[in-house]
Amino acid sequence: MVSCLESEVGFDDSSLKRIFTDQEEVLEDIRGFWENEIPYRSTIEWSDATRVPIDYEGFRAKLKELRCQTPEDRRRHEAYRLSKRIMESAPTFKARALPHVCSYLPEDARVDSLVRTAYFIPP
Secondary structure (H helix, E strand, O other): OOOHHHOOEEEEOHHHHHHHHOHHHHHHOHHHHHHHOHHHHHHHHHHHHHOOOOOHHHHHHHHHHHHOOOHHHHHOOHHHHHHHHHHHOHHHHHHHHHHHHHOOOOOOOOOOEEEEOOOOOOO
16 A cells, blocks of 8 residues: 655755856847746646736846846845755754655545746746
8 A cells, every 4th residue: 555655755956056057048039048947837737727918027027137137146135045045954843844744635645746946927
């Protein structure tokens, strides 16, 4: 029998890292970035369903601001540091939070998931 505690919970910060390390590449094709990066593609789907427009120009402006910063300053950015802390806490999350979540579910339930960090998605 499969146990809920055997669920696979992963974390992926690749989209956020691209924003903080490859601004030029993202700026070359912002629409492509939004269509190919899963957290952003999910936002497009949400936008289509709710009819709340995505501010691509605001996103472009944020990337241009980042581009003007030094790599050290970008690594000190609040969102970058938060994402890093999330990634570092992944093992603790699985050890502490997963048992808590599973305590509310049938023993054989699976909660396999992948948490993806993103930034500059306007409300």
